[in-house]
Amino acid sequence: MADVHGHLVFACGSSLYAVPADTASEVVNVPTLTRVPGAPAHLLGVFAHRGEVLPVVDLTRLTGHPIDETFKRAVLVRTPQGSVALTATRVLGVTTLEGSFERLGDVGVHQHLRGPARAAAGEVAVIDTQTFIEFLSTAG
Amino acid sequence: MTISAEVIEGLVLCRVGVDRLAVQAQEVTAFELPHPGAPYAGVGFEPGALAPLDGKSLRHHHTSLVVDSVEVHAERLKLLAVPPVLRLAWGGALSGFVETGGLLWPVLSLERFAAHTVRPEAAS
Numbered sequence: 001m002a003d004v005h006g007h008l009v010f011a012c013g014s015s016l017y018a019v020p021a022d023t024a025s026e027v028v029n030v031p032t033l034t035r036v037p038g039a040p041a042h043l044l045g046v047f048a049h050r051g052e053v054l055p056v057v058d059l060t061r062l063t064g065h066p067i068d069e070t071f072k073r074a075v076l077v078r079t080p081q082g083s084v085a086l087t088a089t090r091v092l093g094v095t096t097l098e099g100s101f102e103r104l105g106d107v108g109v110h111q112h113l114r115g116p117a118r119a120a121a122g123e124v125a126v127i128d129t130q131t132f133i134e135f136l137s138t139a140g
Numbered sequence: 141m142t143i144s145a146e147v148i149e150g151l152v153l154c155r156v157g158v159d160r161l162a163v164q165a166q167e168v169t170a171f172e173l174p175h176p177g178a179p180y181a182g183v184g185f186e187p188g189a190l191a192p193l194d195g196k197s198l199r200h201h202h203t204s205l206v207v208d209s210v211e212v213h214a215e216r217l218k219l220l221a222v223p224p225v226l227r228l229a230w231g232g233a234l235s236g237f238v239e240t241g242g243l244l245w246p247v248l249s250l251e252r253f254a255a256h257t258v259r260p261e262a263a264s
Contacts, residue, residue, distance in 0.1 A: 034159075034237075035185055036246050037159070037161060037181065037185050037233075037248070037253070038229040038230025038231070038233070038234075038256065039226060040229075043225065046223070046244065047244065048220065048237070048239055051220070052221075053220045053221065053237045054223065055225050081224060082225060083223065084225060137227065137228070
């Protein structure tokens with residue numbers, strides 16, 4: 001499958017992720033977060049950004065990888081289904097990907113990850129941003 | 141994403157451990173000393189959290205909710221929309237967010253929040 005639009009590739013912990021470049025609006029430094037009662041563990045909290053409340057999603061908690069608390073930045077993803085900030089320990093930039101874009105699993109968040117795609121830095125899980133945010137919205 | 145332009149007036153700003161929340165003042169029918177068994181808002185942030193002995197109880201008709209301390213805020217504030225991924229948090233008790241004093245406060249429906257604190261298994 002050709003990657004004609006490009007993806008923003010970033011690391012979270014030991015894993016690489018990518019989002020379609022046209023859904024990644026910016027990369028921000030994460031300020032002190034406000035915790036929300038009753039939020040699931042992968043929703044670390046929220047912060048106000050240009051008059052909007054943005055939830056911060058920890059990809060390591062969500063995917064079951066070892067938790068990495070060293071993130072200082074987040075990738076803001078905007079879709080018609082909503083906006084989220086995804087934790088990032090390193091941002092590698094926009095690139096075209098090669099390889100597979102098949103679903104990485106049939107249950108949970110892995111239904112919304114595709115790959116394994118390849119970037120210069122290694123194997124990448126591509127986030128299907130629209131269904132990913134729908135999943136987060138219904139998972140509670 | 142649509143950003144709510146709703147304005148909210150009259151809030152009770154509550155400290156809960158290191159966290160905070162706000163409820164609409166019109167939802168609070170009385171401030172009381174906490175009584176044994178009253179649900180503690182801290183459970184919403186940390187399961188098993190224990191209410192302080194000197195906390196305050198916010199009564200809403202037949203329900204109540206214990207917090208650490210309260211401050212009434214009378215100014216009009218813009219109510220920021222709940223992000224879609226948080227609409228189901230705590231059984232949908234989140235009404236929005238306000239910014240005051242340089243801090244962001246989650247605004248909760250007291251009745252729904254208290255109900256889910258009593259019955260955490262019912263939370264989504």
